[in-house]
Amino acid sequence: MSVVITCVCGPDIAPFVDDLAGLRMRVFRDFPYLYDGTRDYERHYIETYARSPESLFVLALDGDRVVGVSTGVPLRDESEAFKAPFLARGMDPESVFYFGESVLLAGYRGRGTGVAFFNEREAYAQRLGRFRYTAFCAVERPADHPLRPAGYEPLDAFWTRRGYCRHPEFQSVYRWKDIDQPAESDHVMTFWMKDWRACNPS
Numbered sequence: 001m002s003v004v005i006t007c008v009c010g011p012d013i014a015p016f017v018d019d020l021a022g023l024r025m026r027v028f029r030d031f032p033y034l035y036d037g038t039r040d041y042e043r044h045y046i047e048t049y050a051r052s053p054e055s056l057f058v059l060a061l062d063g064d065r066v067v068g069v070s071t072g073v074p075l076r077d078e079s080e081a082f083k084a085p086f087l088a089r090g091m092d093p094e095s096v097f098y099f100g101e102s103v104l105l106a107g108y109r110g111r112g113t114g115v116a117f118f119n120e121r122e123a124y125a126q127r128l129g130r131f132r133y134t135a136f137c138a139v140e141r142p143a144d145h146p147l148r149p150a151g152y153e154p155l156d157a158f159w160t161r162r163g164y165c166r167h168p169e170f171q172s173v174y175r176w177k178d179i180d181q182p183a184e185s186d187h188v189m190t191f192w193m194k195d196w197r198a199c200n201p202s
Contacts, residue, residue, distance in 0.1 A: 003068070003108055004061045005116050007124070010053040017046050019066040020057075027103035031148055032141040034178040049100065052077035054128065058120040060104060060113050068104035070117035072097055072124065075135070082137075085170040085191060091133075096193075097125035099136035118162055122194075132197050136164075137172065137189040147180060163199060164192040 013020070021042035028035035049055040052073050060068030075083055075096035083093045102117045125131050138155075141148065156166070170191035175184045 002062065003111065003113055005113070005120065006059050006061060007120055008057050008059065010055050011050050013046065013050050013055075013057045016057070016059065016066060016069075017043055017050070020046050020069050023066060023069060023105070024101070024103055027105065029179055030106075031145070031152060032139050032154070033176075034147060034180065036177040036179045036181075048077075048079065049073050056121060056124045058117050060108065060117075062108070067108050068102070068113055068117070070102040070121060071100035072121040072134075073100060074098070074128075074131075081172055081174065085172055089170070094130070095132040097121075097128070097131040097134050099134060101136075114158070126196070133193050133195055135191055135193040137170075137191045140188040140190055159192055163194045165194070167191050167193055 008016070018039075021039050024042050024045075025035075025037045025039065028037065049057070049071055055073040055077065056071065058070040058072075059066055075086065075093040075098040078093075078098050082098060086093055086096060099121055102114060104113055104117075122134060125134050159166075168190055170193070172189050172191075173186045174189055175186055177184045
């Protein structure tokens with residue numbers, strides 16, 4: 001199971017949309033997202049990124065099979081819900097490159113693909129040359145959640161090692177249906193950010 005990393009931008013993702021929709025639905029069913037999604041919603045979500053000429057899709061391929069994807073887009077091209085926490089605190093969305101998600105099938109984890117996903121997105125944002133911040137958000141789940149697997153380890157330490165800081169003052173609420181619930185409910189998402197000016201002071 002060898003993985004090849006390749007990158008495509010904007011509308012060039014069109015041949016992969018169905019594959020990515022299925023991949024997101026499969027991976028996000030796991031803890032901590034527990035997401036019971038629909039293919040139509042996933043296509044719509046991916047098309048938001050495809051409409052941005054500066055969006056990035058980092059694909060992990062095993063032959064012709066898409067086994068993982070990591071996305072990014074200038075925050076100005078994201079939905080209003082993602083921009084709102086920044087606007088509320090006087091931050092210009094033009095200064096932020098937003099990382100949408102990283103999803104990878106379980107059998108391909110632990111081989112450095114997650115690191116490659118971050119490396120590719122960060123390098124791309126830096127090549128664009130106008131972003132002070134890279135940022136993403138993660139769902140909040142209680143430590144005693146009944147569907148939390150034994151031995152589950154959050155990715156906080158990995159993100160911190162990469163220079164990202166958790167910002168609990170930057171939060172949004174998104175709705176989706178959990179796999180163990182009869183209807184949609186609200187979920188708090190907390191943003192993590194990396195200040196590249198602090199990393200590379202001039």
